[in-house]
Amino acid sequence: MITAGCQRTIARPVTIRGAGLHSGAPAVARLLPAPAGAGIAFLRTDVVGATPIPARLEEVVATARSVVLGGPVRVATVEHLMSSAAGLGVDNLLVEVEGEELPCGDGSALIFVEALGAAGTVDQDRPRVPIVLSEPVWADEAGSMIAALPAERFQMTYVVTAGAASMAPQMAEFREDLDDFAGSIAPARTWGMVTEIEALRAQGMARGVSLETVLAIGPDGFLNEPRFPNEMARHKILDAIGDLALLGRPVRAHFVAVRAGHGLHVALAREIEQRFIGRGA
Ligand SMILES: [Zn+2]
Numbered sequence: 001m002i003t004a005g006c007q008r009t010i011a012r013p014v015t016i017r018g019a020g021l022h023s024g025a026p027a028v029a030r031l032l033p034a035p036a037g038a039g040i041a042f043l044r045t046d047v048v049g050a051t052p053i054p055a056r057l058e059e060v061v062a063t064a065r066s067v068v069l070g071g072p073v074r075v076a077t078v079e080h081l082m083s084s085a086a087g088l089g090v091d092n093l094l095v096e097v098e099g100e101e102l103p104c105g106d107g108s109a110l111i112f113v114e115a116l117g118a119a120g121t122v123d124q125d126r127p128r129v130p131i132v133l134s135e136p137v138w139a140d141e142a143g144s145m146i147a148a149l150p151a152e153r154f155q156m157t158y159v160v161t162a163g164a165a166s167m168a169p170q171m172a173e174f175r176e177d178l179d180d181f182a183g184s185i186a187p188a189r190t191w192g193m194v195t196e197i198e199a200l201r202a203q204g205m206a207r208g209v210s211l212e213t214v215l216a217i218g219p220d221g222f223l224n225e226p227r228f229p230n231e232m233a234r235h236k237i238l239d240a241i242g243d244l245a246l247l248g249r250p251v252r253a254h255f256v257a258v259r260a261g262h263g264l265h266v267a268l269a270r271e272i273e274q275r276f277i278g279r280g281a
């Protein structure tokens with residue numbers, strides 16, 4: 001999440017193809033430039049009469065396994081694209097989506113980071129206006145929590161204790177001024193317990209899940225090779241940056257999360273919106 005400088009969009013359109021993680025259906029996303037101040041919006045091109053869905057907190061309709069935006073017409077699994085845009089400092093985009101879910105690539109944000117890189121960025125004639133906190137704020141639930149502490153820059157520290165019983169807790173950290181989003185956060189993949197994946201499949205979800213699209217965890221540990229010793233915690237940072245980007249503005253804060261997920265990330269973002277920018281601001 002880049003909190004300073006001027007707003008940016010992409011220099012030229014770019015198309016991303018793949019399959020949805022939960023639907024397994026073919027998914028196509030086309031990223032297009034958007035004017036300064038527009039923010040990010042999703043447009044379902046396969047639905048007649050659909051209007052753009054702003055990537056904003058008030059459009060969140062589900063956070064159970066992925067973030068879903070919209071009303072009767074929805075777009076699902078937006079978090080990795082949102083995170084890539086925030087991580088690379090792309091503020092304004094129109095995303096045309098064919099199908100209800102964004103492509104998942106290899107379960108990380110690399111397809112989006114590569115697409116944004118191929119599209120190139122252009123500076124726009126308007127500054128980014130970060131949200132600045134005057135006091136700490138947090139959201140917690142049943143042994144999980146995420147807090148935001150006032151800070152000069154964006155920073156996130158994430159602790160994960162899930163996984164196989166034998167696995168040690170993981171911690172990862174990202175600082176906007178010192179760390180490279182594309183190299184240290186974007187490659188971290190979605191992860192899941194094999195038992196959970198099987199339960200989701202029974203409900204018709206996780207149809208795009210394979211050892212090519214997730215870091216899978218069995219009772220004795222990882223079933224495929226992790227890309228980082230703390231890949232799970234890095235992926236949580238990836239998700240949280242994407243979820244916080246639904247505020248529409250970057251946040252100057254040190255976020256500290258323990259065992260959190262999309263639901264708590266969005267709850268904290270709503271709290272920040274209410275306390276520090278007010279409704280409709
Ligand atoms: Zn994710």
